[in-house]
Amino acid sequence: MDQTDIKENVDRDEADKIIVRELAELLQSPLFIRSPVLSRLLQFLADHRLQGARVAPKAYAIATEALGRDADFDPAVDSYPRVMIGRLRSLLDRYYGERPWAYRLRVPQGSYELVVQHRAAPPAPVREYDPGDDPNALIGEDAAAGLMQPPSDLQRGWHWVGPALFILGLLLLVGWRVVSERDGLLAPDPRSYPVVEISAPSGSETATGRALARAVDGRLRDGLRRFDMVDLLSARSSEGSARPSADYRIDVSLAGADEEPVDVTIMLNRLSDQRTIWSQQLRLSDEDEPEYAALDPVIAQIGSDYGVIVRDQVQRRPSDFAPGYPCLAQFQRLRHMQALEDAERVGRCLQATVSARPLDPVALASLSWLRFDQWQRAKGSEEGQEYYAEARNLADRAYRNGINKPAGLFAMARAHFYEGNCSSSQAMGDAALALNRYDSNISGFLGVYRATCGDEEEGEALLRRALALDAAPTGLPAVSLAFLTSERGQQQETLAILDAMPSPSNVEPQQRIVRAIAVAREGRLPEGRKLWAQVRADSGLPAEASTERVLGRFIFSSRMLQRTRAALRDSGVAP
Numbered sequence: 001m002d003q004t005d006i007k008e009n010v011d012r013d014e015a016d017k018i019i020v021r022e023l024a025e026l027l028q029s030p031l032f033i034r035s036p037v038l039s040r041l042l043q044f045l046a047d048h049r050l051q052g053a054r055v056a057p058k059a060y061a062i063a064t065e066a067l068g069r070d071a072d073f074d075p076a077v078d079s080y081p082r083v084m085i086g087r088l089r090s091l092l093d094r095y096y097g098e099r100p101w102a103y104r105l106r107v108p109q110g111s112y113e114l115v116v117q118h119r120a121a122p123p124a125p126v127r128e129y130d131p132g133d134d135p136n137a138l139i140g141e142d143a144a145a146g147l148m149q150p151p152s153d154l155q156r157g158w159h160w161v162g163p164a165l166f167i168l169g170l171l172l173l174v175g176w177r178v179v180s181e182r183d184g185l186l187a188p189d190p191r192s193y194p195v196v197e198i199s200a201p202s203g204s205e206t207a208t209g210r211a212l213a214r215a216v217d218g219r220l221r222d223g224l225r226r227f228d229m230v231d232l233l234s235a236r237s238s239e240g241s242a243r244p245s246a247d248y249r250i251d252v253s254l255a256g257a258d259e260e261p262v263d264v265t266i267m268l269n270r271l272s273d274q275r276t277i278w279s280q281q282l283r284l285s286d287e288d289e290p291e292y293a294a295l296d297p298v299i300a301q302i303g304s305d306y307g308v309i310v311r312d313q314v315q316r317r318p319s320d321f322a323p324g325y326p327c328l329a330q331f332q333r334l335r336h337m338q339a340l341e342d343a344e345r346v347g348r349c350l351q352a353t354v355s356a357r358p359l360d361p362v363a364l365a366s367l368s369w370l371r372f373d374q375w376q377r378a379k380g381s382e383e384g385q386e387y388y389a390e391a392r393n394l395a396d397r398a399y400r401n402g403i404n405k406p407a408g409l410f411a412m413a414r415a416h417f418y419e420g421n422c423s424s425s426q427a428m429g430d431a432a433l434a435l436n437r438y439d440s441n442i443s444g445f446l447g448v449y450r451a452t453c454g455d456e457e458e459g460e461a462l463l464r465r466a467l468a469l470d471a472a473p474t475g476l477p478a479v480s481l482a483f484l485t486s487e488r489g490q491q492q493e494t495l496a497i498l499d500a501m502p503s504p505s506n507v508e509p510q511q512r513i514v515r516a517i518a519v520a521r522e523g524r525l526p527e528g529r530k531l532w533a534q535v536r537a538d539s540g541l542p543a544e545a546s547t548e549r550v551l552g553r554f555i556f557s558s559r560m561l562q563r564t565r566a567a568l569r570d571s572g573v574a575p
Helices: 012-028 036-050 059-066 080-097 140-145 153-157 161-183 207-224 293-303 308-316 325-337 340-356 361-377 382-401 406-418 422-435 440-452 456-469 476-487 491-499 508-521 525-539 547-552 558-571
Strands: 103-106 115-119 195-198 248-255 262-270 275-284
Touching: 012 036, 012 103, 012 115, 012 340, 036 059, 036 080, 036 340, 036 382, 059 080, 059 382, 080 103, 195 207, 207 248, 207 262, 207 293, 262 308, 275 293, 275 308, 293 308, 293 456, 308 325, 325 340, 325 361, 340 361, 361 382, 361 406, 382 406, 406 422, 406 440, 422 440, 440 456, 440 476, 456 476, 476 491, 476 508, 476 558, 491 508, 508 525, 508 558, 525 547, 525 558, 547 558
Parallel strands: 195 248
Antiparallel strands: 103 115, 248 262, 262 275
């Protein structure tokens, strides 16, 4: 490439916008999809630039934060960062070498900084040879550059290659745009979250009734504003600005507000077609004051990451994987329902969301969770280690950009748990729970982490709270609670917990394992062994595979794996 055709050091704001756009397209390209380590490295360099850094990152930071090296990495003796940067340069050159470009991303030789290159002008054209020209008349720069040369027979025969390649490239670009538009990846701005309006509670004519109405209204607002997947209308409005339109409205009515108990009806209405899509009735008495904790499950089921609103959005737009809220909603469906057929599309749209919002802790935490899940499915392989390193890096970014956000804190709690650091995991989890005590997901998984790390009493309390808030999407927390009750000899309660789980469950193998132990302990050993045989078949391992190896397919914690293996042995289900 003739460097006279390149203009670097363009306006920084303009360059940052170009980096965001180009990064999204690069990470969605087949070249980078097949290279997760280089994708992670490119994302790290882009984030470093977009966060305002004025100097290139150091080799140590690249190795430990982007490439998964340990904290004792020594760049003076290990050239791994330099080697990977070289591979990234080659991949970028290959990507841009296959398409026309007006600007591109580049890592200059001898630097670790990501920069933008602009073409100042297209390369100078080669003049066609005219047999009447006198070759001896070539003078000046044209002569020095050899720009006038008689065409060879080979050149005459291949003059159509350029136009043909241009047309082929255009067709490929059109095809890519069709696929991208189908997946929603070309949205200019990631879509925001649904807006929820809470109407003033009705049916309260007395001073006592109005006080109760204000308390209910305040509790609902306090709870819903803590969730990331919805926006409250009041939180989005500002003085002097246009009032945004709501997507959903919560109507609250009180019956018998001057008596005890008070009947409260809460309805969630979809405003696009004026339909009530969910309702709940409950009773409040003086004993509920001042917390009105009976409203907590209502808040959790409306605003949670796979609550009523998210499920409604996914059901109405089942093929919408656009960056932003639609993608995050599809991710929650994948996570809770194990809709693995959509995993690839969810991964692409999450990557596009992170590229467009590199400082968004919710998007970063979601992509981190997905990579941890991929790591668990590819444990023991080089690909699995790459997934783990990326997941850990994304969790750290989610935390740094969301240090006072439940999503950022809990992403770090999950990362610490997977690396076996129980104390840090619980500290981060407790901080996330303090910011959103209505979230069944945080309560449930923090309960799993505590029980696994040895604090079974507090862990069980959190697991039970998660099921009380919203039993539908609990999954692993429900199985974990069932295992604890089975260990205590409460097999009927264990089976009741498992029977109440949604079907199909997103943790069916784990559910079968605990059910096998429970029915065997009740004296139904053949039924327990049949369930265990199904688990072995689900593992895809050879028939002679050990019990521990089979469990390793479905249980990520070594401590829980050992306890489960002991329970299978002691109950007679498995040798």
